[in-house]
Amino acid sequence: MNQPTVSPPKAPVAPIQWMRNNLFNTWYNSLLTLAVGYLLVTSAAPLLNWVFLDATFSGESPSDCVGEGACWLFINQRLNFFIYGFYPEDQQWRINLMFGLLALSFIPQFIEGFPARRWLGIFGMTGLPILGYILIPGGSFGLESVPSHRWGGLMLTLILAYVGIFAALPIGILLALGRRSHMPVIRGFCVVFIEVWRAVPLITVLFMASVMLPLFLPEGMNFEKLLRALIGITLWQSAYMAEVVRGGLQAIPRGQYEAASALGLGYWKKMGLIILPQALKLVIPGIVNTFIALFKDTTLVLIIGLFDVLGAVQSTVTDPAWQNVAIEGYVFVAFCFWVFCFGMSRYSQNLERKLDTGHRT
Amino acid sequence: MTDQTPTNTARSTLSSAKADTTIIHVEGVHKWYGGFHVLKDINLDVAHGERIVICGPSGSGKSTFIRCINRLEEHQQGRIVVDGAELTDDIRQIDNVRREVGMVFQHFNLFPHLTVLENCCLAPIWVRKIPRKEAEATAMEYLERVKIPDQAKKYPGQLSGGQQQRVAIARSLCMKPKIMLFDEPTSALDPEMIKEVLDVMVELAESGMTMLCVTHEMGFAKTVADRVIFMDGGEIIESAPPEQFFTNPQEERTQTFLKQILHH
Ligand SMILES: Nc1ncnc2c1ncn2[C@@H]1O[C@H](COP(=O)(O)OP(=O)(O)OP(=O)(O)O)[C@@H](O)[C@H]1O
Ligand SMILES: [Mg+2]
Numbered sequence: 001m002n003q004p005t006v007s008p009p010k011a012p013v014a015p016i017q018w019m020r021n022n023l024f025n026t027w028y029n030s031l032l033t034l035a036v037g038y039l040l041v042t043s044a045a046p047l048l049n050w051v052f053l054d055a056t057f058s059g060e061s062p063s064d065c066v067g068e069g070a071c072w073l074f075i076n077q078r079l080n081f082f083i084y085g086f087y088p089e090d091q092q093w094r095i096n097l098m099f100g101l102l103a104l105s106f107i108p109q110f111i112e113g114f115p116a117r118r119w120l121g122i123f124g125m126t127g128l129p130i131l132g133y134i135l136i137p138g139g140s141f142g143l144e145s146v147p148s149h150r151w152g153g154l155m156l157t158l159i160l161a162y163v164g165i166f167a168a169l170p171i172g173i174l175l176a177l178g179r180r181s182h183m184p185v186i187r188g189f190c191v192v193f194i195e196v197w198r199a200v201p202l203i204t205v206l207f208m209a210s211v212m213l214p215l216f217l218p219e220g221m222n223f224e225k226l227l228r229a230l231i232g233i234t235l236w237q238s239a240y241m242a243e244v245v246r247g248g249l250q251a252i253p254r255g256q257y258e259a260a261s262a263l264g265l266g267y268w269k270k271m272g273l274i275i276l277p278q279a280l281k282l283v284i285p286g287i288v289n290t291f292i293a294l295f296k297d298t299t300l301v302l303i304i305g306l307f308d309v310l311g312a313v314q315s316t317v318t319d320p321a322w323q324n325v326a327i328e329g330y331v332f333v334a335f336c337f338w339v340f341c342f343g344m345s346r347y348s349q350n351l352e353r354k355l356d357t358g359h360r361t
Numbered sequence: 362m363t364d365q366t367p368t369n370t371a372r373s374t375l376s377s378a379k380a381d382t383t384i385i386h387v388e389g390v391h392k393w394y395g396g397f398h399v400l401k402d403i404n405l406d407v408a409h410g411e412r413i414v415i416c417g418p419s420g421s422g423k424s425t426f427i428r429c430i431n432r433l434e435e436h437q438q439g440r441i442v443v444d445g446a447e448l449t450d451d452i453r454q455i456d457n458v459r460r461e462v463g464m465v466f467q468h469f470n471l472f473p474h475l476t477v478l479e480n481c482c483l484a485p486i487w488v489r490k491i492p493r494k495e496a497e498a499t500a501m502e503y504l505e506r507v508k509i510p511d512q513a514k515k516y517p518g519q520l521s522g523g524q525q526q527r528v529a530i531a532r533s534l535c536m537k538p539k540i541m542l543f544d545e546p547t548s549a550l551d552p553e554m555i556k557e558v559l560d561v562m563v564e565l566a567e568s569g570m571t572m573l574c575v576t577h578e579m580g581f582a583k584t585v586a587d588r589v590i591f592m593d594g595g596e597i598i599e600s601a602p603p604e605q606f607f608t609n610p611q612e613e614r615t616q617t618f619l620k621q622i623l624h625h
Contacts, residue, residue, distance in 0.1 A: 255466060255470035258466070259464075262433060262463070264456050265484060357473055357516035357517075
């Protein structure tokens, strides 16, 4: 104890100083800053006008859209269809409840110190899908049955993505472990499974699931188109997930396996407690990347006649009652996708920061 | 752990008592890596509480041999019996042996995603099924013995090499093993950290633990070993008590090796 401990010096963060350091530190950087600034200002103004100032937000009919700007009235009037498809209006509370629970389970994951955050997350991955399985199709507990051909819009997009993501992750992990197994039969099966599914475009998978599969299945054993699509998406996605996870498994040094074995941990405990937590943490960016790609790929269900949010919008922008609303429609779709994909991206960054234990190899 | 007991008396009292209780029995063990013959007819009996130091030039098969004892490596011929259980393909038997045999590695191999305390509690909780509270209390006890109880909440990545290796020792000890294997525990450490790890190992030796230790720390061998084994080219060339091993080695290869190692 010879010197008192001193807190580290605080870095100066004056905005002027920051700008000088980052934007105007050399003559060519200054030039670039000015040029980019000019472009931003000149393009931002018309954009702002279109989106907000000249836009029409409310009204009664298509004829109310007269201004130069966007006709958000169109979105406003058709919102119900974009979100619920043909789901009967008096039953939409079921979907709203699911939306609410979805938000309640996952939004707190962004908020440090939210009470019971972890339990909400666990509910989001276990209780929520079970509840959805009962609530959305109905037909039990006195709920009116809503057949899946009436589902559509954003709700369908979320169902496809949710099932694809949360079912594919565990299957993918098992496949990745299997591919590194010492047992030839298991390894062989996993290699063939992964290589076959990964080599096929999702469109083909969906097409096979909806058109070809019923031809091969015995008479009477025909399950719903949506379910077939879900299974197709899940298997296809799990092949991708398996390779991402395998990349993580391979990055774990042999010493970790040896130390776990030397302590007497059996295969599943070794994998579950030591190897997978480290491997999955390493490949969070890859996993989330795959999730985001899948989220957008769900739009392909259009080709088998399911109307996700893109399909729903696409089918209405051609409505002769509305003139020139295609841009508004697609901007709305883009915004929906952006919100969810950006959310996933932020969450993965949060998670990476939280899991960082100062380990460098 | 009696700090005051002089090392030599501890050794002699123990060696008289343990003569008949063999805990590791290695008989005619051979191992190949592909076509390469790494271990050639290894025979060794280790008694309860015996402390053995294994040395030899690089590539002589020391690590391979010591790793065969908890089946991190498989031997292809011969018998290895540890604490009454023979190591074969029987996974159950292997897990039984691993539970009783602790191992400390050259590169620590701590679990970087767990805190020091969690590293120490993991195996007792999941393998020995000890309640968490109890496992944590035991872990703190051992962390105290290796003199780093204050680091319990930190992650391995935040510790120095010497501290990490002491955690690794504590982690193994938390399983209350009957045998401890060390594979060059100090050779990845800076000189000033070697001593803190060796001190822990000396204390452990004095507590009567059965130890097999691959190391080039000859000072350690002289103070605590009951026997020093010299390996070269996959064979045990010489096996003798330290006094004899260092002052009067019988084999020429041992003499050459000792000359090299003691000159540096
Ligand atoms: N997995 C492996 N495959 C093939 N050969 C190997 C393998 N592991 C070790 N060897 C070889 O076996 C021999 C013995 O290796 P081992 O690690 O046991 O030596 P060592 O005595 O511990 O050496 P060091 O002092 O350098 O640690 C070496 O020649 C090494 O190249
Ligand atoms: Mg070695």
